[in-house]
Amino acid sequence: MSTVTATDGHPSTKASLDTLVDNHFAAEVDGDLLRVLATFADDVEHDVVGNPSVSSGKDEVAAFYRQLLSDLRLEKITNVRRYHGENFVVDESLVTATAHGTPFGIPGRGRTIEFRLLHVFDVADGVITRENAWIDSASVFAQLA
Numbered sequence: 001m002s003t004v005t006a007t008d009g010h011p012s013t014k015a016s017l018d019t020l021v022d023n024h025f026a027a028e029v030d031g032d033l034l035r036v037l038a039t040f041a042d043d044v045e046h047d048v049v050g051n052p053s054v055s056s057g058k059d060e061v062a063a064f065y066r067q068l069l070s071d072l073r074l075e076k077i078t079n080v081r082r083y084h085g086e087n088f089v090v091d092e093s094l095v096t097a098t099a100h101g102t103p104f105g106i107p108g109r110g111r112t113i114e115f116r117l118l119h120v121f122d123v124a125d126g127v128i129t130r131e132n133a134w135i136d137s138a139s140v141f142a143q144l145a
Contacts, residue, residue, distance in 0.1 A: 031069050078094045119131060
């Protein structure tokens with residue numbers, strides 16, 4: 001099994017990195033904010049491209065996820081491709097969600113949407129230290145318009 005080296009010098013396997021990312025996604029699908037936050041470092045940087053600001057630390061990230069989870073009920077996140085490197089994971093997934101609130105400022109009206117999502121996760125000491133997410137917003141807008 002291939003290994004990558006965590007910043008603390010201890011080797012992490014691709015399997016352990018996959019487990020971390022899979023647990024993060026499972027917590028999102030379950031709508032479990034505490035489990036989502038448990039996958040992050042205390043000083044995590046959370047950057048969703050297109051959002052007006054980058055969240056820093058678990059308190060700011062929690063506020064982001066409270067809004068996200070009130071707007072979208074994530075039904076499933078299906079992995080398409082995943083790449084591993086030293087201290088990072090790049091994940092391309094297909095997300096199926098029900099839009100209940102006003103995701104992206106557009107009334108969801110209970111519609112089911114599907115969109116591509118690309119993540120870059122920086123990982124150290126078994127937790128995510130940075131999450132960078134790129135959403136196929138054009139697809140989301142087209143489905144909610």
